[in-house]
Amino acid sequence: MKSLPEKTIERLSVYRRTLLNCLAEGKEYIYSHEIANLHNITAVQVRRDIMLIGYSTTLKKGYNVRALIELIGDILDSPRGLNVAVVGIGNLGRAITAYFRGKRSRLQIVAAFDTDPEKINRVISGVKCYSMNDLQQIINEKQIPVAILTVPPDYAAKVSEALVYSGIKGILNYTSVPVNVPSDVVLENYDMITSLEKVAYYVKQKLGDNSKVSYEE
Amino acid sequence: MKSLPEKTIERLSVYRRTLLNCLAEGKEYIYSHEIANLHNITAVQVRRDIMLIGYSTTLKKGYNVRALIELIGDILDSPRGLNVAVVGIGNLGRAITAYFRGKRSRLQIVAAFDTDPEKINRVISGVKCYSMNDLQQIINEKQIPVAILTVPPDYAAKVSEALVYSGIKGILNYTSVPVNVPSDVVLENYDMITSLEKVAYYVKQKLGDNSKVSYEE
DNA sequence: TAAACAATGTTATTCTTTTAACAATAAATA
DNA sequence: TATTTATTGTTAAAAGAATAACATTGTTTA
Numbered sequence: 001m002k003s004l005p006e007k008t009i010e011r012l013s014v015y016r017r018t019l020l021n022c023l024a025e026g027k028e029y030i031y032s033h034e035i036a037n038l039h040n041i042t043a044v045q046v047r048r049d050i051m052l053i054g055y056s057t058t059l060k061k062g063y064n065v066r067a068l069i070e071l072i073g074d075i076l077d078s079p080r081g082l083n084v085a086v087v088g089i090g091n092l093g094r095a096i097t098a099y100f101r102g103k104r105s106r107l108q109i110v111a112a113f114d115t116d117p118e119k120i121n122r123v124i125s126g127v128k129c130y131s132m133n134d135l136q137q138i139i140n141e142k143q144i145p146v147a148i149l150t151v152p153p154d155y156a157a158k159v160s161e162a163l164v165y166s167g168i169k170g171i172l173n174y175t176s177v178p179v180n181v182p183s184d185v186v187l188e189n190y191d192m193i194t195s196l197e198k199v200a201y202y203v204k205q206k207l208g209d210n211s212k213v214s215y216e217e
Numbered sequence: 218m219k220s221l222p223e224k225t226i227e228r229l230s231v232y233r234r235t236l237l238n239c240l241a242e243g244k245e246y247i248y249s250h251e252i253a254n255l256h257n258i259t260a261v262q263v264r265r266d267i268m269l270i271g272y273s274t275t276l277k278k279g280y281n282v283r284a285l286i287e288l289i290g291d292i293l294d295s296p297r298g299l300n301v302a303v304v305g306i307g308n309l310g311r312a313i314t315a316y317f318r319g320k321r322s323r324l325q326i327v328a329a330f331d332t333d334p335e336k337i338n339r340v341i342s343g344v345k346c347y348s349m350n351d352l353q354q355i356i357n358e359k360q361i362p363v364a365i366l367t368v369p370p371d372y373a374a375k376v377s378e379a380l381v382y383s384g385i386k387g388i389l390n391y392t393s394v395p396v397n398v399p400s401d402v403v404l405e406n407y408d409m410i411t412s413l414e415k416v417a418y419y420v421k422q423k424l425g426d427n428s429k430v431s432y433e434e
Numbered sequence: 435t436a437a438a439c440a441a442t443g444t445t446a447t448t449c450t451t452t453t454a455a456c457a458a459t460a461a462a463t464a
Numbered sequence: 465t466a467t468t469t470a471t472t473g474t475t476a477a478a479a480g481a482a483t484a485a486c487a488t489t490g491t492t493t494a
């Protein structure tokens with residue numbers, strides 16, 4: 001399989017969730033422009049993404065929702081599922097596990113880690129919490145290739161090192177500190193403060209355009 | 218001011234936080250390649266970003282950290298700060314307010330909204346929580362142009378409509394549902410499930426490359 | 435059935451972003 | 465002081481992503 005553009009991968013993930021909703025509402029077929037409207041993008045982009053994953057329909061009644069979902073699954077999911085750990089089970093960690101709760105998904109959050117003795121050995125948001133000291137052991141025992149990093153900023157670097165050392169293959173970093181990993185480990189840094197500052201920047205630009213008030217004095 | 222590339226805006230936000238740390242450690246000057254190493258990017262990209270914001274140094278001792286921070290502030294921040302509301306103060310909402318707690322920033326989270334009677338009129342993570350019914354009133358009274366949307370998926374569409382109607386200028390949407398706003402409202406959709414699925418996809422790819430095991434049977 | 439329409443599939447173009455190439459110059463060194 | 469080195473600033477090229485243009489083809493309708 002030739003590799004798909006990163007942005008297409010992202011959109012496929014979102015498409016799938018929207019399509020699952022459609023299916024739940026009894027919708028069997030969907031037009032490219034309907035998918036587009038649901039996501040604030042153009043129908044061309046939708047069609048192009050769908051072309052890239054090799055789906056095509058001869059009908060003019062839109063795409064078969066079920067078939068599309070399945071095909072996206074073939075691309076995104078690992079056949080046997082993929083285990084995930086949440087490292088740092090504070091508010092953010094719990095928010096993420098909550099997202100997955102009850103969802104039937106090929107991604108399973110199978111362990112949480114924390115340093116707080118109050119949390120260790122308890123089940124939090126449906127996930128057993130282990131001591132950070134047992135990181136390597138549990139990751140190996142449970143065969144966990146992916147970790148979500150939601151520890152306080154000061155611990156980010158140390159913990160990500162430990163994760164790499166424990167053999168983790170992918171890290172989704174939600175701390176506000178960029179972390180560094182060897183090139184054979186997949187890394188996605190996402191920074192919530194940055195997104196907020198970005199929105200604020202564009203809002204400032206717009207306000208500045210419409211009324212110079214805030215700059216006048 | 219000519220408008221800067223979106224990616225540059227994002228990086229500036231991250232640079233600033235890293236630079237603040239450097240300053241806290243007593244570092245007065247920093248080389249482009251040092252900034253680059255901290256962020257897993259190239260020095261050229263750093264220099265280009267810095268060129269774009271119009272900073273330049275005649276010294277060969279690196280950039281003046283203090284000056285850079287200030288200049289980034291001139292670009293990103295509104296002179297008088299910008300008020301922000303968190304709409305839906307569950308785990309995710311609390312995680313975000315916690316980020317900002319104690320941070321001296323030009324972005325202030327000044328209100329939370331929720332429907333849970335247990336939360337309304339209480340102070341949560343340092344922020345007063347109001348009833349969702351008072352959205353418009355409070356947004357106007359407190360002059361809040363930016364909202365962070367962290368409500369359960371089913372409420373996302375309704376609440377974002379209400380926000381737009383209340384005169385909000387920017388929405389940062391963390392629900393797993395894409396929302397739609399008029400073109401004069403700044404919108405950033407960020408989907409945590411998608412980022413996790415993306416990491417999982419690339420991990421799958423890598424594992425597939427190294428050992429075909431998972432596809433063999 | 436023929437014409438018009440509406441939808442998809444694909445190539446070409448444009449735009450954005452990153453990377454490369456290299457000129458300029460302060461600082462260090464022989 | 466002349467030479468080398470290290471660093472910045474800037475233009476040029478390449479890569480990646482979105483958009484536009486358009487060909488194709490079921491479906492509907494006169």
